[in-house]
Amino acid sequence: MTLASMQSVLKRYGSCAALDYIDLEIHEGEIVGLLGPNGAGKTTLIQALTGILPVDQGRISLFGDSRNPFSDANKQKLGLVTQEIAVFEELTAKEGLEFFAGIYGLRREEKKKRVAEALEFVGLSAYANKVPHKFSGGMKRRLNIACALTHRPRLLIMDEPTVGIDPQSRNHILESVQKLREQGTTILYTTHCMEEVQEIASRVVILDQGQVVKEGTVQQLIETVRHEETIIFDVADPLGIPLRQVESIAGVSQVSVSGSRITVISAAGAGNLDRILSVVQQHSGVLGIQADKPNLEDVFLTLTGKQLRDREGSR
Amino acid sequence: MRVLSTVRFTLLRLMRNYIVLLLLLAVPIALLTVFSVILSGMVDEAGRPYFDQTALTMVLAFQLFGGSTVMSYLNEDLFARNRERMTVAPFNRTLYAFSILLAGSAFSFLLGAAIMAYTRLVLGLVWANWGWTLYLIALMAVLSSIVCVIFVCGVKSFSTAERLSEVYGVGFVLLAGLFFPMPQHAVFEFMGSYGNPLTLSVGAVRAVEIGNWNEAWFQANIVLAAIGFLFPVMLVMGRRRLR
Amino acid sequence: MTIFYFTLKRSFANLANLIFLTAAPIACIFLPAGEGWPPLAYGYAYFGIVILFVAIRLAQIMMEDRVKGILKRLSVAPVRYFSYLGQHLLAYAVILILQSAVVVLGGWIAGQELHRPWALFALYVSFSFAALAMALAWISVFRSKDAAFLFYMSLIVLAALLGGIILPLEIFPDLLRRIAVILPTFWFAEGLKSIASAQPFADNVRINATLCLYALVFLVLGSTRRMQ
Numbered sequence: 001m002t003l004a005s006m007q008s009v010l011k012r013y014g015s016c017a018a019l020d021y022i023d024l025e026i027h028e029g030e031i032v033g034l035l036g037p038n039g040a041g042k043t044t045l046i047q048a049l050t051g052i053l054p055v056d057q058g059r060i061s062l063f064g065d066s067r068n069p070f071s072d073a074n075k076q077k078l079g080l081v082t083q084e085i086a087v088f089e090e091l092t093a094k095e096g097l098e099f100f101a102g103i104y105g106l107r108r109e110e111k112k113k114r115v116a117e118a119l120e121f122v123g124l125s126a127y128a129n130k131v132p133h134k135f136s137g138g139m140k141r142r143l144n145i146a147c148a149l150t151h152r153p154r155l156l157i158m159d160e161p162t163v164g165i166d167p168q169s170r171n172h173i174l175e176s177v178q179k180l181r182e183q184g185t186t187i188l189y190t191t192h193c194m195e196e197v198q199e200i201a202s203r204v205v206i207l208d209q210g211q212v213v214k215e216g217t218v219q220q221l222i223e224t225v226r227h228e229e230t231i232i233f234d235v236a237d238p239l240g241i242p243l244r245q246v247e248s249i250a251g252v253s254q255v256s257v258s259g260s261r262i263t264v265i266s267a268a269g270a271g272n273l274d275r276i277l278s279v280v281q282q283h284s285g286v287l288g289i290q291a292d293k294p295n296l297e298d299v300f301l302t303l304t305g306k307q308l309r310d311r312e313g314s315r
Numbered sequence: 316m317r318v319l320s321t322v323r324f325t326l327l328r329l330m331r332n333y334i335v336l337l338l339l340l341a342v343p344i345a346l347l348t349v350f351s352v353i354l355s356g357m358v359d360e361a362g363r364p365y366f367d368q369t370a371l372t373m374v375l376a377f378q379l380f381g382g383s384t385v386m387s388y389l390n391e392d393l394f395a396r397n398r399e400r401m402t403v404a405p406f407n408r409t410l411y412a413f414s415i416l417l418a419g420s421a422f423s424f425l426l427g428a429a430i431m432a433y434t435r436l437v438l439g440l441v442w443a444n445w446g447w448t449l450y451l452i453a454l455m456a457v458l459s460s461i462v463c464v465i466f467v468c469g470v471k472s473f474s475t476a477e478r479l480s481e482v483y484g485v486g487f488v489l490l491a492g493l494f495f496p497m498p499q500h501a502v503f504e505f506m507g508s509y510g511n512p513l514t515l516s517v518g519a520v521r522a523v524e525i526g527n528w529n530e531a532w533f534q535a536n537i538v539l540a541a542i543g544f545l546f547p548v549m550l551v552m553g554r555r556r557l558r
Numbered sequence: 559m560t561i562f563y564f565t566l567k568r569s570f571a572n573l574a575n576l577i578f579l580t581a582a583p584i585a586c587i588f589l590p591a592g593e594g595w596p597p598l599a600y601g602y603a604y605f606g607i608v609i610l611f612v613a614i615r616l617a618q619i620m621m622e623d624r625v626k627g628i629l630k631r632l633s634v635a636p637v638r639y640f641s642y643l644g645q646h647l648l649a650y651a652v653i654l655i656l657q658s659a660v661v662v663l664g665g666w667i668a669g670q671e672l673h674r675p676w677a678l679f680a681l682y683v684s685f686s687f688a689a690l691a692m693a694l695a696w697i698s699v700f701r702s703k704d705a706a707f708l709f710y711m712s713l714i715v716l717a718a719l720l721g722g723i724i725l726p727l728e729i730f731p732d733l734l735r736r737i738a739v740i741l742p743t744f745w746f747a748e749g750l751k752s753i754a755s756a757q758p759f760a761d762n763v764r765i766n767a768t769l770c771l772y773a774l775v776f777l778v779l780g781s782t783r784r785m786q
Contacts, residue, residue: 052402072405079403086397090331091324102320103406131331147400334708342712349719353730478574494724495589495600 001028002064003155003186004049009058011044011210018044019055020210026155026188031181033201034190035296037304041210042190043083046159049188050080063154076104079153083160085144087132093119093143094128097150104151111150118146121179123172138169145173149180156180157188162196174200194296204296208304222294225302228253231273233262233280234288241283249275260287317406318414325388325418335384339426343377344433351438367441370434371448372493374427375516378455379484381423382463386480388415389464390473393557408557412464420453420460427452443524447531451516454538458512459483461545468552487513512538561642565649568619575615582608583657587664591671595726597754599670602678605661606723606746609654609682609689610714614707616650617693621703643694643781650690658682673753677762681749684769688742691773694780722747742772 004026011019018041026032036042047053049060051070062069063077088096097115106114119125122142132140145161158177162170177187177200191197197204198218205215214221235241238257246255251267262280266272273291280286294302329335347370354366389412392401401408428449434440442448462483466476490497490506491513497503508514515534522531570576586608589601596603620643623629632642662679665672672678693710700706718724720734721743727735738744749765751757 047399050399050403052399075403075405080400082399084396084399086400088324088328090328095324095327099321099324100400100404102324103317103401103404103411105317105405334705337712338708342715345712345716346719349716349734352734353725355731357729474574494604495592498590 002026003028003062004188005059005061005066006045006049007059007061009048009055009060011041011048011053011055017210019048019058021058022207022210022212024049024205024212026186028154028186029181029184030202031177031187031189031200033197033204034188034207035192035194035197035204035300036190036207040207040304042207043159044210045207046080046157046188046190050078050157051075076151077154079148079151079156081145081148081156081158081161083163085140087140087143087147089131089133092129092131093124093135093146096132096143097146100147101150106151114150114152118149121149121176122146136166136169138165138172141165141169142173145176153185155186155188159190160192161189162191162193170196194300198296206300206303213303214299218296221296221299225294225299227268228265229268229294230292231264231266231276232290232292233264233277233286234260234290235262235280236260236285236287237283238262241280245279246276249279252276318410321411322414322418325415326422328388329384329418329422332384335422336426339377339381339423340429343373343430347373347430347434347438351434351440366438370438370440371520372491372513372517374430374434374448375451375455375520376484376488376491376493376513377430378423378427378452378516379459379487379513380480381426381456382419382459382461383477383480383484384422385416385419385460386463386467386476388419389467390476394467395473409554412553412557416460416464420456423456423459424449424453427456444520447523448520451519451535451538454535454542455512455516458538458542458545461542461549464549465545465552468549468556487511490514491517509534509537512541559645561637561645562649565619565646566652569616569649569653578615579612579653579657582612583661584664586661587668587670596723597751598672598678599665602661602665602670602672603723603747603750605658605682606685606743606750607714607718609657609686610692610718610743611711612654612657613650613686613689613693614696614710614714616653617690617697618703618707620646620694621697621700621706625701625703640781647690647694647777651686654686654690655683658686673756674762677753677759678750680762680766681746681753681769684766684773685742685746685749687773688769688776691776691780692742695776696780698780717741717743720744742769745769745772 002025004024006022006024008021008023009019010017010021020041022041022045024045034042034045044053048055049062059066060069062074065071065074068074088099091099094115097118098111101111101114116125116128119128122145124139124142124146127135127139132143135143141161141163145158148156162173165173174196177189181187189197189201201218203215204218204221206213206221214224216224238260241257241262243255243257246252246262246264249266249272251272252264253267254263254265256263264276266276273289277286277289350369350373351366354364354369357365359365359368391397392415393408393412401411431442431445431448431452435442463476463480466479466483467473470476470479488494490503490511492507497507508518515538519531519534519538522528522534570579583605586601586605589599589604591599623632629642633639658679661682662672662675666675696710697706700709720738721741722730722738723743723746727738727744727747730738745765745768749762749769752761752765
């Protein structure tokens, strides 16, 4: 079942299209990793999908409802973990969660139970009666997540929830996200950290200049850019290797020598490893072989380019 | 019902906001204590202690600044840090804003009442009519909150709204002639009398002290009319900003 | 002098600061004179309060540097802490001296009764130094910019009242008058009285020296804590 969808959604800021006729679907039970360079439109997409920002054109549907997607009934099933830590500094962690549980209509016993569960879930039970003023960055981030969980949303949207925190807190958050998915929550997760997406996402959407440039599973995305592979040989006698002969192998585009290391770039899937290895072995002892495969970061950089994306007031 | 559940937390936030408590409770108490020492035994031409007049003016003057907390909470919850989370929540934000206004005004009123109690219990000041003075404090608290909501909804930058609220508070204190005499000019004379909520409130309380209830109601009703006039303005601006 | 130059630039970068730094002294010129008190026109007494506010507002820039970690970055640059501090204080002093000059010159042009304009200017400058040093000492013990400003603002009002800027000291009970002597605001009010009543030059020097002594004491207190 599709929990959220965007069809030909356009959002402009002056002459700049932050969302350029975008199409997106989020299906039940998925963790969708939303990636994009700064200013790609990730936060605008989240704001449009949650009704925070009105769009100029296009159709948004939440929980199958495209006529009134941001009705209270639909909002009740939606959770948002904001990028900025939005917790009340004057209220204790427990009181802050009770506040949010209250505005989602939870009453007395149910509220108490859900608040305790949420605190337990983010590992802050021991700090329930402390004000977040003195919490560490990681603790505040976890409390920020808990604020969006007390009402048990069906669709949870997380906008860079791991910014600026220690590896322990980050690991805790990633484990929590996976646990939520096991419990049936669908998650849209935006981040700049490729490893996180590679670790948790069942599907990845790459956004650039307001458009979806690619989507699919991590493996599918890697396959799309896997045009070349790099093979590195550590050899005993690098000068003895006939580089011309290696270069003449079909599919090999580049051969270079650096110290005792020979680097060969060959077309992916050409099955050249055996051929190159036999040539190398004829002229020198081979001490080691290393095949460098592309990862999600290579996919990202291939699709969005390596140039810096500095944009004033990027959203 | 959902908004009602938040009122307790808004009040808790207000009570734990030590800066508000410092500015609206500790400072006036400290100043009143100093004034009570300086002005002890001094009386005006009518034989009334100078301190009575000072205490009344100060209790009411600090209400001019009470709206700044309402403004700051509205900004934080609906326009700045918590905006996104509040927008995606299934509850009435306009009603929530109204609950902050009420809670903030009530809190400012309570602080005013606490200062009055302090002057009575510790400094021995005898208030002529508690009920009437509290009514004026309530009017001033509500007016200040409404004005501040208009500021925060009317301008984009919160720091500009803050500066405007300071101008509102300090401006009316200055126009009331508390720090130096204002120039003899029709505009200044009006803004120092019937155009000034502080002067009107002080005047209303003093009128009751001399038994002139007509004048007291007249002056208090001008403040009430200002509230009545500004309330729809606030509603329109608030709804426009929250849209 | 890079730090000095950018401190000046930053002091005027914020619109609220710009208005406060320019409009407040000009407003002081035009405030009326009282009947018998204060010794000079109201604006010339209240300018002392303005100086205290301006000093803390300017010193907040250094506090911002500390809170945002800019000071840490500078500590690994080839800049000595005292050079940083000195250039900041110099920039703030320049602003306050200019404000004082505007108030005195403006009053002279506007025809205010200033008695001895040079002595008045000297008093404002000495008081500005004391105010800056007090602001420096104050911000060195706070971590939150807002809390530092609001607490200080409350103290300024109390100090102005107890020092005799808002009400004449003559009406104070004896005990309060004795306590007032320890406040820099008392010496400022004394300075105004001395100028208005044409006291001997040595009296002005004594008052200015006392204010400079305050500046020195608070400067030592504020600068020994490295604000990191």
